Amino acid sequence: MDDLPKDIQIGPFLKSRVKELSGLAYVVSSDLKHGKLASQQVPRHMRRRAVSHDVRRLPRRLRDKYLKEKNQGGGNVPASKRPSRRHRRRPGNLLKEYNRRQMKKFWLETHIWHAKRFHILEKWGYKIPGYPNDKGWRACYRGSKSSALVFDVSYLNLIQVQGKSDVLGSTLNSLTQNKTGKTFDASSAGKEETALVFTASGKVIGEVTYFWVSHSQVEHDKKEDNSTIWIFVHPAFIQQIMAELKLAFKVLDTEFMNASEDSNEPLLKKLKLDPETSDEAKTKVLNPPSLLSECSEINEKSLNMEKSVNMKKNVNLEKMSTRNIPANRAPSYHGLEGTTITDFQGTVNRFRLVGPKSAEILRSVCVPADVESSELVSEKKDLTWWRDHYSSDKNKVNFKSETESFKSGNNANIALTVRDPRLLLPIKKCPAIKSPSSSPTKTSIMTSKPASLEAEAASKTIATDPKVPEPGGVPTITQNLWLESPFFSASIRDAVTLSKCSDAEINKHRSNLLIPGSRLTLGVDESRVPVLILKQDTGYDLLVPAGWGMSFWQCLVFNGCRAGGDKELQQHTIEQGKPPLLHRYPDALAGQQELENIAKSTKAHHFALPPNKRVNFAKLGIASPFQPPWTVLVKDWRTDNSLQPSQLPEAVHVLRDEDVLKRLRVGDVKGLEVLLDHLVAVKLRIEGKGKLGENTIICIPSPQDLEVLEGPTERIQEDSMEKERKETRENHQLTKKRLKRQWKKLKDKEVLLKTQSSALGKPLDQERLNLIASNRNIVKQIREQKNAEFSARNEELWIGDFNTVRNSCKREIFGFITAANMSYTIGGYLGFGFVSLRGLLKWKEISNSKSLVLTRETSSTQYRFSSLTIL
Template sequence: MTPPGTKRQPQEQLTGREKRMVKNRDARRIEATTSNDQVLKQGTPLTAQQHANARLDQINTLQTSIKNASYAVNVLAFQSVPRDLRRRTASHDARRLPQKLRERAAKEIAKAPPVKRKPRRCMRNPRPKSIKDEYLRRQRNKKWLETHIWHTKRMKMMDIWGYRLALHPNVKAERPCYRAFSHLSLLHDASYYGCLEWKGNLQSIVSILEQFMDPFMPSVGSVRYIKGQRIGHGLLYHSYPTRFFCPVTFLWRYHEMQQDQSQLWMWIHPSVFPSVLSHFQNVVKDIQDIELLDLRNKLVRFDFTGPRSTALLQSILDPVDENSNNGRLWRNLSQLRSSSSLPCGSVLGFTVKDPRLMFPQKVPPRINTVDLSHTSRIQDLCANWPSSAALTDIWDRHLCDSIHSNRPSDHSLFLRRQDLQKGHTATTSPVPLPFTQSDSCIPILLVQRGSPSSVQSNLNSNMKEFSEGWSLILPRGWGMAFWKSFIFAGARTSGVRDIRAMHFEAGLASFPYDYPGTPVWEDLRQSYKQQAAQVWEKRPPAKRANYDVLGVSHPFEAAFETLVDPASSTNYWVIQEKQLLLHALSSLAATATVVDLTAALQRRQILTDVDTVNKTWGAALVKVRLVLTEKGKPVQNATIHATNRKDITSSPFGYMTTAGFSLTLGCGAGTGACTLDGIQRLIKGQSTSDDITTIHKQKKSQALPQLSVFIKNPSSDKYRSALLSMII
């Protein structure tokens, strides 16, 4: 832009921004007016006609300047709305805009010239007779969530894992989403996670699941989980430890029945749900007292992240019985600042009113002071969480189906609200409807989405909020009723890409993007490789990186198979638990270990031999977190090196699976995986003998040390220093 006081450049030398500024400045300039009458000399009398003519010229000049300035404005009424609230139809339908902008938009639409549309040559598909049949036809190859129609108007959609899911908002929303889950509330429809229900004898269910779960994590039949007060986390294997399925969460039903009538819900990622379901069906096909049920279309799940999530849920979830134990418990949490203060995995179940009755709800403003009585009450609840807090009717399938079939329509509620407004002053805002006995009562489950105990030791207080929050479980058919209330109350929506970014900011691995060795990760790897190669080939040779000169043999993929020992009996696999990693490091170092792998396998009845496990260390990988210590930003598939010398000693021993600029740390960071042998050599080279002994004999709650490494992007020959920490 031209500095003030300098000579203006010729019009053809101005940039587009400078041309617009010149145009707007000229349009707003009021030119000096000169009267057609002769200039009066000093002392000459002034007539009324001469005075009126001079003022008339000034008025005409002002009107012309105002008109020109209004034409120079480049922002229309529908462009004045925030980007995340804009609609495509708002440019020709003023009713789609806020009320304060409708009058201005109507004038702009009236002045706009008619749009000449070319006649379409192709035959348009006939309108379907039934919109329901048309929607079912579109779901032949993939499934829709209950909030699908809402997402398609506002977010980029993608066919993945058998669903049509929202990938990210249509507008630039990376930083707004970061502000939402760090300061406000971020909402995500996680109903695509499959729920598998186990019914039958408690001991039979536990004995089967323990054979395929990680032996170093708390058992599914642990006392902390079996009462139904807390949700549990586990690692599910097809064959321990080399064939990994996915991380899972599970919840037992709270009841006082016999053990033969136990129920367990297990949430599984949709990419592996068919494989897990088929695997367990083959396992229990000969067992009479266990029944498996697929609940993928029976439940709705919303995930909330951020410090304002509790206040938002308090404004929407209104208990039917405020005097019940769980109703009072929920209201006692109204001043809770963060769900991380509650016991990890706490479960609260109660019955709420239809949120459409009070729509639209608003979140009360944040207060800076909290009464001491509320603080002491919250502290008592955190120390002694009630045993009956998880009691709810959402486990009853017949009741949930009845609530779904008897759900009042939006039109019936509109007629009730219209009758209520008769005789009152006309208002544009909806009038709340009083709750009656005929209104729907929806049983829900509210879960504090805590992290596994093995992960909590690696998180600081700031990043802990990114990985924890609330999960709301609803019966089917009630997704949109609650979703609209959450949106109007101020929650910001997120897609699959935003959830991956949230895990990246928290320093956690995101399934399946950061879990090499799994079949779903291999599919993502091939898809990314194909897309990146197509983008690279479209560029001219002078404008793209020459990977042959840079010495990069796999620029578009993380080729872990080239890093592990080719003589290993298995494919590369990832160590998922800290105790197993300590056992592996001790085995390679030929030192005494405090981890008894044999006892752990026998205790869980896992049919795996320790000698067989020890033979697979050459193909083992370790998940790592890397943070740059200098300027620069790593990219996906960047290589990890022990030194920055360009020789044979600098061969890579790991790849980054997720990388970028961290808004939390203010520097480049990422997640990846390294070979176990490379980690062992790195520890030996950067630690003393006493430090190595301490690493091999440390406790589970202690964090592993950070190591110095170097990162090299595929399109660069520069090595950037970074700190490596193991995600276990």
């Protein structure tokens, strides 16, 4: 008791308890539940959404307050809610949503099928399948080795160029360089080749594939000097190549010139239609009267089908409304001496089949149609385009020749007219067709058996080599067969697309069969579809008109094809011993963007890890861990002393002269002084243990390394920024704590101001309250700014700046790998990259017969031996 004070200081005691007393007074004040709505002052178990509609759901003491709050909020405002699922799932609304979602990114026709089974990627203005959800590359590799693997490469843009043969040949070849060996040669019609396109200044753009639909130099029976070439362009190159084509052919008109130069955009975006525009307004723009007058009677009937009262909505026509269908919607440019350039984006689907069973599966899917004239007349006259086309004896003879060539297993490119693939679907999904065990006799592929039995019969009766033969020579198909194919007629392709009957109609006919699972025969009412089958190195490419992509795709899958995505396509290219397409051109704009995108994703993944889980690249001697620094590498090798400063080159150049590369392979290095600043494309194969990955460094081995054939180990280097990084982190932590205290102090002032006003019954000082709130927001913004600055600075301190890479480790670096992965074909890791020509010449001086170099991953200290081959 002696420790207790003799008196109590009331003033200091109340001052220290003012916050508690203010809070207590705030709670017990007459105006209960401050800061809460009337509907929130009911116990939680009694709260109902129905209060917003009926105020009698509240106690009487809260009704007046609720009505006051409701009037202040605007009264009875109807709540905006999302339409019900039943409304959204109506067929018409699904079609509108299907087209609306394609405003920004172009969809493939198989997008819905892939979206259920694949990870979808957004690349080059498209939504493309990335990789399957179920299995990885191992399952796809089995498919490509023993059966068939199919890819949807319909994102390849089709550009048609028409004009005089000499004008086309000279102008197109002006975009190429003879020394690369890839030009627009006047080869046989139908033979697909590769060309390398350059800008007018000599900078590489990228690689395209092409074939001459017709060429007057090889058609002596044509009086007109008119040729047509089809060019398939990867969407990463399309903008630059279209610009160079317009410049080379001196485009005169301005049609579609004011539209977006990005031809990856759908038609609605090209015509500058606002996504908010009504469907009626879009229909007027997309279906102008001028187009209807120019189209054939078939197209006009199909376009007006929706407006007819007695006919149902044409689902296929609705899906094609955002594409260049009919063909006169496609952007067309007129240039030099009557030359016409047409962008047929989205009008042709292209499927790539690889594997030994590709030919057999194609014979099951692409069954030649019956095009003989019949006395029967179909009620659907728009389906009988083939009756007029094959009314001439010449076209009949051509069709029979194509059919015989296709049945005989000829590996030439073939233009064919086939049956509706929906009528040939097997009863259930079947595995790939097995190879025949004996030598059977040939029989007709056109049979009345069901599709599944027909595929089985084909496997037993058609004698074909299960392995795809090596390509070579000119296809045996004659020029007239190729030229007269209906596939190259835009009006016929439009007729085939717009007259396609719906899947519902096919299913209705199938449900009416007396014997379930039997063959469905529509006779003259069946669609006849023109297709192209192009021979490739490891398989075939199937080209079908727009609107038929999903029908053929489903039939291919049901007949045993395994589907792959973009990741599997790149891996398949590596298995072939070639780098992926965009990794071949680090000196092109598309190649640089691809490397930057990979570096961005890799960097984001690296810094998403906690600091103790990250690789310390500074200690491993990796100057640029995410992207190959080509300009710094070339600068380093300009002089023997890499530390001597020199100006960075303005651009990167890759050596593509075939003659020079042949000399390099045999060791002839004379006369290369002018090309010493170039990069050389190489292929590397790991020897023994180890891995190859993206951005793996390529080093020159020492003579001692070659003698012992054991890769050295990189020493752990000093991290010069470790101390600064630690100090920066500590300072940032102190700054964060200081700002957090300031924010908390301002927050307490704001609460205290409100509680004192309530406890003492004084009016709230709104001006001071606003000042405190403003200061609190400023402190919060400063804290967020400091966090962002620290994050950026921290990345710099982990990576650091560099001006040399050649001597950053124990062995001299003279190149980097851009693409690599495990190759099941060779049973080891395979990589592709580029090396400095100066470094390559130095390496050749000490290299042995095995052509070994040292490679090291960015996360390892162990050097491994790899064999190097010049591509």
